[in-house]
Amino acid sequence: MKADPKGVLTGAHFLDGDHACCEGALAAGCRFAAGYPITPSTEVVERIAARFPSVGGIFIQMEDELASSIALQGAVWGGAKAMTVTSGPGFSLMMEHIGYAAMVETPCVFVDVQRSGPSTGLPTLPAQADMMQARWGSHGDYEVIALCPNSPQECFDLTIKAFNLAEVYRVPVMMMMDECVGHMTEKVVIPKASEIHVEPRRYTTAKPEDYLPFKAEKNSAPPMVRAGDGYRFHVTGLTHDERGYPVTNAEVQDRCVRRLVDKIRANARQIIMLEESDTSDADIVVVSYGITSRVAVKAIQQAREDGYKVGHLRLVTAWPFPEKRLRTLASHVKAFIMPELNLGQMYFEMQRCVEGRAATYLLPHAGGSVHDPELIYQKIAYAARHMRVKEGKEKEAAK
Amino acid sequence: MSPTTKNPRNQYLRTDRMPHIWCPGCGLGTTINCFITAVEECGLPLDLISVVSGIGCTGRIAGYLKLDSFHTTHGRPIPFATGLKLANPKLKVVVFSGDGDLCAIGGNHFIHAARRNMDLTIICVNNFTYGMTGGQVTPTTPMEAVSSTTPYGNIEEPFNLPFLADCSGAVYVARWTTFHVRQAAKAMREAIQKNGFSFVEIISPCPTLYGRRNKLGDGLKMMQAFKDNSVVCNDADTRSVALDFRGKIACGKFVDREKTSFLDMYNTKMAERFGPFYEPYEGVK
Numbered sequence: 001m002k003a004d005p006k007g008v009l010t011g012a013h014f015l016d017g018d019h020a021c022c023e024g025a026l027a028a029g030c031r032f033a034a035g036y037p038i039t040p041s042t043e044v045v046e047r048i049a050a051r052f053p054s055v056g057g058i059f060i061q062m063e064d065e066l067a068s069s070i071a072l073q074g075a076v077w078g079g080a081k082a083m084t085v086t087s088g089p090g091f092s093l094m095m096e097h098i099g100y101a102a103m104v105e106t107p108c109v110f111v112d113v114q115r116s117g118p119s120t121g122l123p124t125l126p127a128q129a130d131m132m133q134a135r136w137g138s139h140g141d142y143e144v145i146a147l148c149p150n151s152p153q154e155c156f157d158l159t160i161k162a163f164n165l166a167e168v169y170r171v172p173v174m175m176m177m178d179e180c181v182g183h184m185t186e187k188v189v190i191p192k193a194s195e196i197h198v199e200p201r202r203y204t205t206a207k208p209e210d211y212l213p214f215k216a217e218k219n220s221a222p223p224m225v226r227a228g229d230g231y232r233f234h235v236t237g238l239t240h241d242e243r244g245y246p247v248t249n250a251e252v253q254d255r256c257v258r259r260l261v262d263k264i265r266a267n268a269r270q271i272i273m274l275e276e277s278d279t280s281d282a283d284i285v286v287v288s289y290g291i292t293s294r295v296a297v298k299a300i301q302q303a304r305e306d307g308y309k310v311g312h313l314r315l316v317t318a319w320p321f322p323e324k325r326l327r328t329l330a331s332h333v334k335a336f337i338m339p340e341l342n343l344g345q346m347y348f349e350m351q352r353c354v355e356g357r358a359a360t361y362l363l364p365h366a367g368g369s370v371h372d373p374e375l376i377y378q379k380i381a382y383a384a385r386h387m388r389v390k391e392g393k394e395k396e397a398a399k
Numbered sequence: 400m401s402p403t404t405k406n407p408r409n410q411y412l413r414t415d416r417m418p419h420i421w422c423p424g425c426g427l428g429t430t431i432n433c434f435i436t437a438v439e440e441c442g443l444p445l446d447l448i449s450v451v452s453g454i455g456c457t458g459r460i461a462g463y464l465k466l467d468s469f470h471t472t473h474g475r476p477i478p479f480a481t482g483l484k485l486a487n488p489k490l491k492v493v494v495f496s497g498d499g500d501l502c503a504i505g506g507n508h509f510i511h512a513a514r515r516n517m518d519l520t521i522i523c524v525n526n527f528t529y530g531m532t533g534g535q536v537t538p539t540t541p542m543e544a545v546s547s548t549t550p551y552g553n554i555e556e557p558f559n560l561p562f563l564a565d566c567s568g569a570v571y572v573a574r575w576t577t578f579h580v581r582q583a584a585k586a587m588r589e590a591i592q593k594n595g596f597s598f599v600e601i602i603s604p605c606p607t608l609y610g611r612r613n614k615l616g617d618g619l620k621m622m623q624a625f626k627d628n629s630v631v632c633n634d635a636d637t638r639s640v641a642l643d644f645r646g647k648i649a650c651g652k653f654v655d656r657e658k659t660s661f662l663d664m665y666n667t668k669m670a671e672r673f674g675p676f677y678e679p680y681e682g683v684k
Contacts, residue, residue, distance in 0.1 A: 031683045032486055034478075053669045058485050058680055063511040067478035070471060074451070074482025077469065078490065080683040082482070100472050227467040227483060228490050230446040234413070234462055236470035245416060246462060246470075 003027050003160075003196035007055045010192050017155040017182040018043035021111055021175065022051060023190060024159025025083055029198050030109070031057035032080035034071035036064055036090060039123040040179040041113035044085040065090035069097035073106040077235065079226040081163055081201070083109035088117045091130050092137070098172050099138030102260060104235050105170035105214070105221055107201070109162045112174055113182040114341075116367030126179035127367030128290055128341040134174045135319050141257050143264035145271055146174040146319040148289040152186045158316070164199035165271065169263055170221035176318060178341065180291040180370060208232065215242040216259060219266035264320055273316035274325060278304065282311030284335045284383050287326075287350055289315040291370055292339050299376035308384055318346060326353035335383040339363035339371045359386060411435045411445075413465050420459060422530075424610075424618020426577035426603025427456060430524050431463065433580055433601075434493075437587035441491075448491045451480040453505060456530040456605075457497035457523075474504030477512045480519050487682045488518070488662055491591060498525040498539040502558050506538070513567035513596045518660045520590045520597045523560060526605035534608030541644035545612045559641035564598040565654050571597035572637065572654035576625035577604065579650060586652060595660045602648055613644075 007026035015023070021044050025033070033052065035045035045059065052059045062068040065086055072082040086094060091112045101108055116122035117129045130137075134146045145165050147158045155177060162173040204211055204223040208231045216222035225231045238246035239253045264271065275293075277300075279285055288296040293314040303310045313329065315322065330336075335358055338347045347362040354360055363379050365371050412431075421427050438448060445466060452461040454473035461468035467490075471479045476494045484492045501509055501523045512519060528546055529535040536546040539557045546553065564572045571593045573586035583601055590597035604610060604621035615621050625648065632640070633651035640649035659667070666679045 032482065034482060053665075053677075053680070054673060056678065056680065056684060058665070058683075060481065060485060062478060062481075063507050066475060067481075067508055067511070070475045071478040071482035071485075074469075074479035074484075075486035075683075076482075078483040078486025078683070080482075080486040082486075096472055097475070226487070227449045227469075228447055228487055232446070232465050232467055234468045234470070236462060237472060238470065245413075 001198045001200040003193040003198045004029060005193035008193040008196065009190050011190055013188045013190065014185055015152050015188040016043065016185045017149065017152040017177055018113065019047050020152040020155040020188045021159050021177065022047040023188070024156040025109070025163070026051060026055060027156070027190065027193070027196050028081065028160040028163035030081045030083050030163060031055070032072065032075035032082040033059045033084065034062050034068040034075070034082070035059070035085045036062055036068050038087045038090045040115055040182050041085045041087045041111065043182070044111060044113070065093035066096065069094035069110070070100065072108050073097065073101055076106050076108050077227055083111060085111040085113070087113050087115050088130055089120060091133060095133070095137040098144065099140060099142065100237050101172040102138065102142035102144065103237050105260070106172070107166035107170045108172055109159070109166055110172055110174045111159070112176055114176065114178040122368045124179065125368040126291060126341060126370065128176070128178055128292065128345070129367055131176065131318060131342065131345040134176060141261055143261050144172050144174060144319055145169065145264065145317065146176050148176045148315060148318050149181055150290055150293045151181065152184060152188045155181060156188050156190065160196060160198070164197065167199040167201055168221070169267065169271070170224070171264060176290065178291050212242040213244045214240060216263070219262050221263055268320040269324070271317060271320060272322045274322055275314040275316060277312045279311035279313060279329060279333070281309060282333055283309040283387060284337065284380055285311045285313050285329060285333045286376065286380070287313045287315065287336055287338045288340070289318055289346065292341060295371050295373055296339060296376055298373040299380065302373070302377055303380045308380055310380055315346070321349050321353070323353045326350060327355070330354045330357040333358050334387050335359040335361065337361045337363060337376070337379050337383055339365065339376050341365050341367045341370065359383060408432070408435055411438070411465055413463055416463055419463055421456060422607040424604060424606040424621070425456070426526065426601065427460065427524060429577040429580060430522070430583070430601050430603065431460060433584040434522065434587055436584035437591060440584070440588045441591050443491055443591070447489060448493065449483055450493050450495060451476040451483065452495040453497070453500035454531070455497040455500050457495050458500060460495040474500050475508065476500070477505060477508040477519065477521070481512060481517050484518060485662070489682060491520070493520045493522065493591065495522050495524065497530070498523060498527065499529045499537040502538045502560060502563070510563065510567040513564055513569045513598070515661045516568055516570065516595045516658055518594055518596070518662060520587070520593070521599070522587060523598070523600045524603045525560065525600055526603045526609055528605055528609040530605050530608055534612060541642060543644045544609070546609070547612070557642070559637070560600050561598070561640050561653050562637040565637040568596065568658070569598045569654060570595035570656050570658050573598075573652040574600040574602065574640065575650050576602040576629055576648060578622050578625040578629065582650070589652070589655070594663070595658055
């Protein structure tokens, strides 16, 4: 399906990431948004409040993030494409409803413009502090999809992608932005509506008497219904069977939760987006995401000019994590370096996948700024030195 | 006329989910029955009625009504209902919520939905306790009453829900007990037909927990007490209808006023701003 031209502001613009995210949502067909003001995400909802009424949409500022994160799900079950926008402290409040969305399979988008924490932290400054919370923040077993834009252009492009993924897999999809990406202003090119792919909601074609709302093909999401269409269906956050009825036993729990997890795990290859450069002959690979990937590029370029065999793996999709790619790379790469704006989150996921077959280095940063590329360069040099020492020792031992 | 073997109300219920989980003497069955009467009298197409509930004994109502029904999270049925209503304003959205769900964990949502006059009908089944978790104190438990977390008696002043709804902006406010089935059904019908935030409080017996701990007798005895203690006072000032332990129960329709609903206000404002180019918002297309 192509985008509705009504919501598409075709042309070249000079926009910040927050505004671009709003335009991405409009292009994707989002017509309902609920939000609560929070720095540094507020510009997204401000633009939504101004733009939505003129394109047949509606925005409501709710009383808190708990309300926003469930109002959007009510809207989805009423037939809308919907999203909410927040930052760290609000994201913490939304965990309850990320779990609900996962459990009842509400296709929806959560935008988190990350700032430093814990608690109120540094409201106006960047961090990548919510990466693990995005994955594990709500209780129970579930899977989500999380995307990490590194420019205003990607805030536009990936917001569309987020909505499309939400429709295919019926999971909450997170846009893991950060203060830098949200507030940096760059050129954003919005294509013609006819050039934008929009995933339509997949509604059931079954008759109401035959319809089982939570019966799905293997490793996929079931087709949807919306309130008012005559299906008289039931939705519950309790463990439920295919009819959507609550059932309290271990067998149904296993079936229900495994499907929620498997529909993402089994399709990880289709979902994951990566950007790679110079990894095929690299001894050292810098793994980065979001704003940190912009900073890393400068250090990597310098290091290559200076003769280091360094590659770059950029995670556009943070969740599901590109386990397989990391494992494959670990067969020839000798060291992985991850700079991130936290004191170690995605690093541990990377370390898990490398399985001790290469050295792994964390370049932590508590947030409030971005890494100095020089520090990343130094880490590359440090890793190379260690690699040489290790190789020397191995040769020595072989003699 | 040939005798029928089926309860004519079965068509409104998910009979494949029976038996239900509620205790003998509980007022929730009566509440559902009143609601079905209200729905029948409204003459609304059943496909256009959505029921949203939170968590707790009352939260389970959504699971037993054969309508589009959403059993959401604890305290959040009102914001869910808000999203549902705004996505498709043709729906009549009814929220069932217990006293704990509505005015403890969900209290903030309740007052704000009333303030913005969201077109929703809220039916609060107030049994003065958290039934599902074993009978703890709630914000409506009267002073003195014993609960599992106030073993020496409650020391906190309870909410007067009709007053809370009234002063937050509700356009319709009524209270009845499960003894008053006809009046309760009528109030629910009026509430559903109202454009704006309408609120019906149903005082309901929980003989298993609240009644037993407070020596109020079984379900029948509690109903007898509702009958004996209730006083009908329509149009009463909601400040005067607070409940106390074993005291009188003021019942009736307290508020029935006209006020522009959220969505009507939205469309009026946008039409004013955008002029003839503005297409009134009637739901997402």
